[in-house]
Amino acid sequence: MGGESPHQREFLQNLFIQGRNRAFRDHPVTQTAFAAATSVVPIDRIFRYGSKVVTFYKGYRNTRNARTLYEIGDGVRRAKATQMLWRRSIQVVDNAGNTFSVPIKNLRSPMKSVIDVSTPRNLARWQNVKELVKARNAPPIYVTPGSRGVSVKDIILKY
Numbered sequence: 001m002g003g004e005s006p007h008q009r010e011f012l013q014n015l016f017i018q019g020r021n022r023a024f025r026d027h028p029v030t031q032t033a034f035a036a037a038t039s040v041v042p043i044d045r046i047f048r049y050g051s052k053v054v055t056f057y058k059g060y061r062n063t064r065n066a067r068t069l070y071e072i073g074d075g076v077r078r079a080k081a082t083q084m085l086w087r088r089s090i091q092v093v094d095n096a097g098n099t100f101s102v103p104i105k106n107l108r109s110p111m112k113s114v115i116d117v118s119t120p121r122n123l124a125r126w127q128n129v130k131e132l133v134k135a136r137n138a139p140p141i142y143v144t145p146g147s148r149g150v151s152v153k154d155i156i157l158k159y
Contacts, residue, residue: 006088069107070146072110075092076112107151108152
């Protein structure tokens with residue numbers, strides 16, 4: 001345990017929280033999976049000792065961008081293309097020039113809620129950006145801390 005993807009952890013959390021069967025929730029395997037899925041730090045080993053779930057931690061996880069919201073200054077198309085390719089995070093640059101990774105769900109677009117691809121020029125621009133993101137050659141997007149605007153998942157393409 002501990003090598004799960006964020007999607008698997010989210011699935012296990014939802015499975016445990018939404019579980020209606022007490023026997024399922026109290027089962028040792030389920031409790032162990034829940035302990036791994038909700039752990040704040042990477043887990044080296046998990047095992048049961050009697051009725052308790054015991055864990056050994058490797059070290060602390062970087063939670064720098066876990067809850068911080070950012071407004072996109074430049075790169076809405078890159079962010080939307082990244083989200084459409086089912087990637088969970090994107091490289092960003094802040095005001096100080098620091099480059100780091102931010103979850104897509106933490107990005108907001110204050111100026112653009114629609115990406116226009118109705119003209120051949122705009123469609124070609126969109127397809128170019130999408131290919132760059134797919135090949136992982138797109139430059140980082142520019143962001144500032146803030147919560148104004150719409151979420152990247154709510155940005156629509158206008159054909």
